[in-house]
Each structure stands twice: as C-alpha cells, then as structure tokens.
Amino acid sequence: MKSTQYSEKVLDHFRNPRNVGTLEGKGVAVGRVGNPVCGDLMEFYIKVKDDRIEDIKFKTFGCGSAIATASMITELAKGKTVDEALKITRQDVADELEGLPPIKMHCSNLAADALKNAIKAYKEKQEPLSKQETMAEGPKKIVGMDQFKGQGVYEEIYDLSLFKDRRVMILERGERSIELALELTKLTPRVVFVTGKKSLDASILSEKLAKSSVKILYESELLEVRGLNTVEKVLMHDMNEDEEYELFVDGVVILRNE
Amino acid sequence: MSVYLDYQSAKPVDPRVIEAMLPYFHEKFGNPSSLHSVGDTATEILEESRKTIARFIGADHDEVIFTSGATESNNHALIGYALRHKDSGNHIVISEIEHISIHNIAKYLERNGFVVSKIPVDQFGRVSLEKLAERVSETTILVSVGYASDEIGTIQPISDIGKFCRERNIAFHSDIVAAEGLMPIDVNRENIDLLSMSSNDIYGPKGLGILYVRKGTRINPLIIGGGQERGLRSGTENVPAVVGMKRAVEIMQQEMSEETTRFQRYRDRLIEETLTTVPRCYLNGHPTDRLPNNAHFRFDGIEGESLLLSFKEKNIEVSTGSACSSKTLEPSHTLIALGLLHEEAHGSLEITFGRFNEDGDVDSVLEVLPGIVSRLRKLSPLYKEETKS
Numbered sequence: 001m002k003s004t005q006y007s008e009k010v011l012d013h014f015r016n017p018r019n020v021g022t023l024e025g026k027g028v029a030v031g032r033v034g035n036p037v038c039g040d041l042m043e044f045y046i047k048v049k050d051d052r053i054e055d056i057k058f059k060t061f062g063c064g065s066a067i068a069t070a071s072m073i074t075e076l077a078k079g080k081t082v083d084e085a086l087k088i089t090r091q092d093v094a095d096e097l098e099g100l101p102p103i104k105m106h107c108s109n110l111a112a113d114a115l116k117n118a119i120k121a122y123k124e125k126q127e128p129l130s131k132q133e134t135m136a137e138g139p140k141k142i143v144g145m146d147q148f149k150g151q152g153v154y155e156e157i158y159d160l161s162l163f164k165d166r167r168v169m170i171l172e173r174g175e176r177s178i179e180l181a182l183e184l185t186k187l188t189p190r191v192v193f194v195t196g197k198k199s200l201d202a203s204i205l206s207e208k209l210a211k212s213s214v215k216i217l218y219e220s221e222l223l224e225v226r227g228l229n230t231v232e233k234v235l236m237h238d239m240n241e242d243e244e245y246e247l248f249v250d251g252v253v254i255l256r257n258e
Numbered sequence: 259m260s261v262y263l264d265y266q267s268a269k270p271v272d273p274r275v276i277e278a279m280l281p282y283f284h285e286k287f288g289n290p291s292s293l294h295s296v297g298d299t300a301t302e303i304l305e306e307s308r309k310t311i312a313r314f315i316g317a318d319h320d321e322v323i324f325t326s327g328a329t330e331s332n333n334h335a336l337i338g339y340a341l342r343h344k345d346s347g348n349h350i351v352i353s354e355i356e357h358i359s360i361h362n363i364a365k366y367l368e369r370n371g372f373v374v375s376k377i378p379v380d381q382f383g384r385v386s387l388e389k390l391a392e393r394v395s396e397t398t399i400l401v402s403v404g405y406a407s408d409e410i411g412t413i414q415p416i417s418d419i420g421k422f423c424r425e426r427n428i429a430f431h432s433d434i435v436a437a438e439g440l441m442p443i444d445v446n447r448e449n450i451d452l453l454s455m456s457s458n459d460i461y462g463p464k465g466l467g468i469l470y471v472r473k474g475t476r477i478n479p480l481i482i483g484g485g486q487e488r489g490l491r492s493g494t495e496n497v498p499a500v501v502g503m504k505r506a507v508e509i510m511q512q513e514m515s516e517e518t519t520r521f522q523r524y525r526d527r528l529i530e531e532t533l534t535t536v537p538r539c540y541l542n543g544h545p546t547d548r549l550p551n552n553a554h555f556r557f558d559g560i561e562g563e564s565l566l567l568s569f570k571e572k573n574i575e576v577s578t579g580s581a582c583s584s585k586t587l588e589p590s591h592t593l594i595a596l597g598l599l600h601e602e603a604h605g606s607l608e609i610t611f612g613r614f615n616e617d618g619d620v621d622s623v624l625e626v627l628p629g630i631v632s633r634l635r636k637l638s639p640l641y642k643e644e645t646k647s
Contacts, residue, residue: 003563011567043639059638059639061560063580064564066561067637
C-alpha cells in the first residue's frame with residue numbers, strides 16, 4: 001500500500017477538517033506533541049467543564065493523515081469526560097477513519113498523545129504540582145569550538161564578506177548578535193539565529209529579526225561543531241523536544257560576551 | 259485529464275518512439291546472438307542503435323553497454339569498478355546529494371570493506387572542488403557525482419570535477435539521468451569515465467538504460483551469463499526497448515534546443531510569480547545553475563504531503579521532498595544537505611516540466627497555489643507567529 005492511498009473518510013477529514021483553531025480562557029488546557037519520526041507537530045486545546053470536554057480545537061503541521069487523525073479525534077473526544085477521552089486509542093481513530101496506510105499509523109498515535117497531553121495539562125492545573133523550573137543555564141562547552149576557531153568558528157567578525165553566500169549560524173549574544181544577523185542577510189540568503197529562550201526579549205531589533213529572512217531556532221543550543229578541515233555541520237539540541245540533530249552550515253559566530 | 263508536472267519521476271513514452279518499437283515485438287523479434295538471418299536483423303539494429311545513442315553523449319559505440327536502467331548502471335559502475343580495483347584502493351567519494359540509488363550502493367560497498375566519503379554541498383546544492391580535494395587520498399579509486407540533482411535541479415561543475423579526477427588518475431562516474439535531454443552532455447569534454455543514463459528520461463521506454471565505460475576503464479561484470487555486451491552484461495538484449503531509446507535520442511537531438519527554451523520560459527514564470535505572490539516562500543537549489551525544467555520551493559509552516567494531496571484534489575500532479583511521502587518517513591537527504599531543518603524540508607514542492615506541458619499548465623498551478631498554501635497555513639501551529647505579526 002502506498003503511503004498516500006487514503007480512504008474516502010481520511011480524505012474527507014483532510015478536505016474539511018473539523019474543529020480547527022485554538023481556544024483561550026478559563027478551563028482551557030493545551031497539549032503539544034512533536035513526532036520524532038517524521039517531524040509532524042500537533043496541538044490540541046481542550047475546554048473542560050465539570051470534567052467533561054466541552055470544546056476542543058486543534059492545529060497540525062503534517063501530512064494528510066496527520067490532519068485527518070487530529071480532526072477525527074476531536075470528534076471522538078468532544079462531549080466525553082476526560083477519563084473517557086483518555087481511553088481513546090490510536091486503533092479507535094484509525095478504525096473510525098476506515099483504516100490508515102500501515103506506515104501512517106504513527107500519525108494516529110500522535111493525535112492520541114497530543115490529546116492525552118492536553119488532558120494531563122488540565123489535570124495538573126486541577127492539582128497544581130510544585131514543579132521546579134530548573135534553570136541550569138551555565139555556559140556549556142561547545143565540542144570542536146577550539147579546533148575550528150578561524151576555520152569557520154568566529155568570535156569576532158572583521159570582514160563580513162567572508163560570509164557571502166555562506167550558511168551562517170549566529171548564537172545569541174545580546175543586541176550585537178541580532179544586528180550582525182540582520183546585516184548578514186544582505187550577503188547571504190541563509191542566516192540561522194540560535195537562542196536558548198522560548199522567545200526573544202521584545203525590542204525593535206528582535207521584531208526586525210522576526211520579520212527578516214533569518215531562521216530563528218528557539219529553545220535550542222549548539223552542542224558540537226563538525227567538519228573535516230573547516231566547519232561543515234553542527235550538532236544541535238532542541239531543548240523543547242529534547243532531540244539532537246545535525247544541521248549543515250559553513251560558519252558559526254559566537255561573539256564574546258561583553 | 260490531469261495536469262502532469264512530475265516529469266522527473268516518470269515521462270510518457272513519445273508516440274513516435276512507440277511506433278518505431280512496434281515491429282520489433284513480432285515481425286523482427288530475433289535474438290542478436292542467433293546466427294540466422296532473423297538474428298542478423300536484430301544484431302544490425304542493435305549495433306546501429308548503440309552508435310546513435312553513443313553519439314548522443316559523445317562516446318564511441320564500443321563504449322556503451324545496455325542495462326535495465328540507470329539504477330543497474332549505477333550499481334554496475336560503482337560495484338563493478340570497486341571490485342575490479344580493490345587492490346589499488348578501497349576509498350570512494352560521492353556527494354551528499356546523490357540519487358538514493360548511489361547512496362544505498364555506497365552503503366552496500368561500506369558493508370563490504372570499502373570506505374566512502376561524502377562531499378558536502380553549498381546552500382544552493384553545488385559540490386565544491388575544495389571539499390572534494392580535501393577528501394581524496396592515495397587510496398581513492400572512484401568519485402561519483404551526479405550531473406544535476408534530480409530533486410532541486412542544481413547543475414554540478416562536472417567538467418571541473420572530471421578534470422580534477424583525470425589529473426589524479428581517479429575514475430569519475432556521473433549519473434546523468436536528471437540532466438539528460440535537458441542539456442548537451444559530452445563524456446570527453448567533461449572527462450567522464452563512467453556514466454549512467456536511462457531511456458525513459460528522454461521519453462523512451464522504461465526498463466532500459468546504458469552504462470558508458472570509457473576505453474581503458476575496466477570494470478567487473480555484475481550479471482553473469484551468456485556473455486552478451488562484451489561479457490559485461492549478460493542476458494538477451496531488449497531489442498524493442500533499444501530501438502525505442504534510439505528513436506528517443508533521434509527526436510531529442512532534433513528538438514532539445516527548442517524544447518528546453520520552452521521549459522525555461524515555464525520555469526522562470528512559475529518561479530517569479532510564486533515568489534512574488536506567496537509570502538514566506540523560498541526557492542530551493544541554485545537561482546541560475548539549475549535544470550531548465552525544474553522549480554523547487556519550500557513554504558514556511560506547511561508540510562509537503564498535504565500540499566501534494568491538495569494539488570491532487572485539483573487534478574494537478576506534483577512532487578515533494580517531505581518525509582511523510584517517502585517510504586522511510588525520512589526527509590529528503592538532498593534538502594537536509596542544503597542546510598535546511600527538518601520542518602523546512604517538509605514544506606517542499608517540486609515541479610518539473612516536460613515535453614507535453616503547455617503554457618496553460620503554469621496558469622493552472624498559479625491559480626490554485628496561493629489558496630492551497632493559505633488554507634494549509636490556517637491549520638498549522640507553526641505559522642501563527644507570522645500571522646500575528
């Protein structure tokens with residue numbers, strides 16, 4: 001079976017997804033799941049009243065079956081108590097959709113997990129756990145940084161033209177790093193800006209950055225610089241998903257802290 | 259009728275090719291190995307076809323062997339050369355953006371004692387000579403770089419790579435499938451020693467290809483049997499398909515220049531209008547050094563399979579490098595090699611034009627594309643930042 005041979009029901013939910021959107025306000029909980037296999041992303045918003053899911057909305061970045069399974073599970077969960085909704089399995093979703101291609105079964109997992117996370121978030125709100133946000137934000141040693149110093153890793157830039165048409169990664173080091181990122185967009189189409197924060201501190205500069213062609217990686221950290229003689233790729237850590245991945249770049253700029 | 263914009267995946271056989279093939283199924287059905295006159299007829303057309311096809315890439319007739327397609331040719335070139343020369347060295351160099359068949363053959367060779375290095379590409383998908391030079395050593399026996407990327411359409415500096423290899427006495431293989439019929443290719447000008455080409459990619463029948471082997475370049479056979487194709491590729495030759503490929507070459511020689519000018523017009527218009535009408539949309543691959551029929555985009559916040567499905571609903575057939583549409587659920591290795599993140603590789607759309615497209619096909623895409631993109635973005639949790647700002 002091909003990965004895109006979908007049932008009519010799947011296609012119907014893909015064409016006309018039910019309950020798309022977001023919810024806000026009292027009693028609303030959010031669940032978010034990213035799929036390490038294919039990179040899909042799902043968000044569920046539930047509004048619970050007297051332990052019953054009164055309203056539910058979703059957003060999905062993913063393939064046809066990801067959209068269809070998310071849409072279907074909102075229909076299944078709506079009106080159920082949170083405990084009933086927790087019992088919805090991926091098989092239930094797939095069955096309601098008249099089957100999914102085997103390779104796409106993980107999509108229904110994703111939908112079930114995202115819903116569970118939303119319910120979990122709701123329950124945690126009910127019984128607030130004393131969660132400690134650990135802020136172990138000490139400057140970590142980046143592997144390979146010394147080896148590639150001057151060979152793709154730079155702590156100071158004297159000549160911007162070095163980066164003409166190169167893929168540059170800039171680590172957040174205050175306003176100067178944002179200015180540098182913006183400046184470099186004139187020389188190369190690929191500038192990646194890395195910050196450990198969830199969002200940038202509001203300022204005119206960071207607003208400019210968000211609107212520019214710079215690709216911003218939030219909640220991310222650089223673990224390692226790799227290459228043969230010069231920098232060719234980096235190992236990144238997505239702290240939100242707790243995943244590591246490689247990214248091809250030609251240069252890394254880590255300005256010295258003032 | 260749907261609008262077909264995926265010529266990179268498969269091409270219809272030109273009706274003139276089918277016509278040329280037909281007599282060779284029943285009337286002139288002979289086996290070239292037979293010594294009677296029916297066999298002689300087959301031998302004649304086989305050798306005549308070999309000459310025509312060889313000339314198309316600037317080769318001599320005795321440098322071309324027929325295979326079942328470019329995948330077999332790639333297997334034969336890499337494995338056949340590696341096995342033959344394993345005493346001279348065990349190191350092979352390929353690029354990060356080779357066709358999947360080359361990547362998987364390289365993995366197979368690694369499991370069998372060879373060492374494989376991959377040359378990274380720049381953000382436009384071009385292999386750099388410096389990075390190649392950093393990788394070759396005394397044990398390097400073979401370099402394989404595809405003529406152009408089948409996905410993003412970037413054309414490689416093939417003659418420079420060929421020259422580099424020639425000077426160091428390293429054999430150079432190139433898979434030309436993505437580029438054949440879209441630009442003139444010459445094995446001597448480009449210093450190519452081994453070359454894979456398919457019949458279908460010039461509107462000939464599927465199931466046939468050639469392997470070019472430069473005189474003096476030695477390879478081992480992979481398919482062993484009755485000793486056809488100078489002992490390099492046994493099995494009775496597929497004469498009807500060979501005749502088809504010959505006809506396809508003849509037509510291509512006549513029409514390539516007009517045809518590629520036409521594709522380039524479609525391509526340039528599609529790229530220009532898409533980039534200006536759709537926000538947060540980018541061109542993948544090289545802005546100018548790209549195949550005349552290839553347009554490859556990515557859109558922030560949306561995923562390629564749902565793009566493809568949406569086009570399908572509008573009767574437009576396109577392609578994507580998204581993981582969700584692949585057999586392995588891995589995103590395209592080519593897009594990752596460009597330096598894209600997984601989520602960016604996900605949102606890609608590949609459109610490739612071919613012989614039977616018309617100006618109106620570009621209109622069909624442009625009519626529906628902005629609507630499809632904005633609908634999918636409304637569903638996407640990754641696009642909300644942009645919509646607020």
